[in-house]
Amino acid sequence: MADVETVVVGAGVIGLAIAAALAREGREVIVLERHDRIGSETSSRNSEVIHAGLYYVPGSLRAKLCLAGKDMLYRFCAENGVPYRRCGKLLVATRQSEVERLEAIAANADKNGVEGMRRLSAEEAKSLEPEVTCVAAYLSETTGVIDSHNLMVALEGHLSACGGQVVLNSTVTGIAGPDAGDDGDFRLTILSAGEASQLTARSLVLAAGLGATGLGRMLDYPSDYRVPQTYFARGHYFSLSGRAPFSHLIYPMPDGAWLGVHLTLDVAGRAKFGPDIEWVDSVSYEFHDPDGARRSSFEREVRRYWPGLPDGALQPDYVGVRPKIYRQGEPVADFAIHGPQAHGIDRLVALYGMESPGLTSSLAIGDLVAGMLR
Known part of the structure; x- marks a missing residue:
């Protein structure tokens, strides 16, 4: 036995x-x-982040489990006192050449049965988030954040x-x-x-x-x-010194397997930016930016949608490693x-x-x- x-x-x-x-x-x-x-x-x-299910292939486990899990997670948090915020996120196209990708993500979300997706003009996005610059956006109303x-x-x-x-x-x-x-x-x-x-x-x-x-x-x-x-992908996060002038998460257009340097808020409203993606052979949580090039790259990416990011406002925060079962460049x-x-x-x-x-x-x-x- x-x-x-x-x-x-x-x-x-x-x-x-x-x-x-x-x-x-x-x-x-x-x-x-x-x-x-x-x-x-x-x-x-x-x-x-509590994801809405925008990016995943329709019919995939990622898509089906994300949509089912999202509703279960919101209920579980409410019933068990787990801190969370259903804050929503803005998915933004920062140049005209990105609008086609923005619409493709919205169409994919629709195929997955994602509710609460609303198309916004640049002016409507700015009315929600005055610091954001974009040419078009979608508001995902069911996206949130959680105290993991x-x-x-x-x-x-x-x-x-x-x-x-x-x-x-x-x-x-x-x-x-x-x-x-x-x-x-x-x-x-x-x-x-x-x-x-x-x-x-x-x-x-x-x-x-x-x-x-x-x-x-x-x-x-x-x-x-x-x-x-399993292949290891490291991601660095920077935090914002001071309170962020945002009430929604801000996501730029993704680049392959990478969702871009997005702005997220924790349940207390603290802002962090990231992750980037760095394919590595072993697991390490050391924050690596000896010459400041990583910070400069983050600032450049963030200013695509937040031109008003103050100089020196990004502070090194933490590193995560994601277990991927595909190599760099593969689907x-x-x-x-x-x-x-x-x-x-x-x-x-x-x-x-x-x-x-x-x-x-x-x-x-x-x-x-x-x-x-x-």
Whole structure:
């Protein structure tokens, strides 16, 4: 008999949402987290935006889970006291050559069933945000921001209330699949405080974000299935010294997989700009701008839509790393949520490439994975 019914590896927002969904169904759940606190990687180093679902390919998991997750997330925040603001965002074309792209995004949003999209002239945009300069815009009324830390604390609370738990400082160093023994359980080797231990589980969920590929490759698969490769994309954020003269988020036109240097507001109204995108071979959270070139690039990008940005107002803030399952220059890949039909191992769900809109989609992803294991 297994030590625990279900183990979830990774206590980011998606892992916690999955664990809470499973625990609500009456499952015994343990979440293993290699760091000393929950959500210390991608989940706490992002823009904290509740996305409307504008950019994603119609019919994709990104699109469907974002739209479902957005509504679930607003309800969850209201019911659990998680700070959030449904502030809306302006998607702006800053030159005439960008208007075609602006309209294409709006058409894509319509295909996805996004509500609350309103076309604005330059004058109408300026009436909403006097500091903004653009030739045309769309207002996305359902976009918002959230306190991601408090969201994760609330999810952990739901898990605990249903009898589950998060075990910190626990690194999974080995996984043996259910075919390795006659009991059909997963066998995990865990390193904690310098000591190795064993844990068996009937079901296993890999929701480890940046470390998902390494964990997935610990298993032997009964087919020619290949674990998706994770590529790391660093993004720097600058904060604004002083209060921003904006009440909405401001997003320029995207450039491929990059949404541009956008302006976001946290739940307290503090403004931050970013992220940029830098493809790297390893994970590092060091803010790198030794000669000020990054700050200058940010100022140039921001002044496309906010010409009044004061000199020296941008301050280095933080760095996030996004787990992508496509290389620089390749088309944006969909979420990879792989169950037995994909890889051939019963009672295993593995998630790869869970970047934006993973935060927005987290509760919907939790329900999806719970259904896959039901």
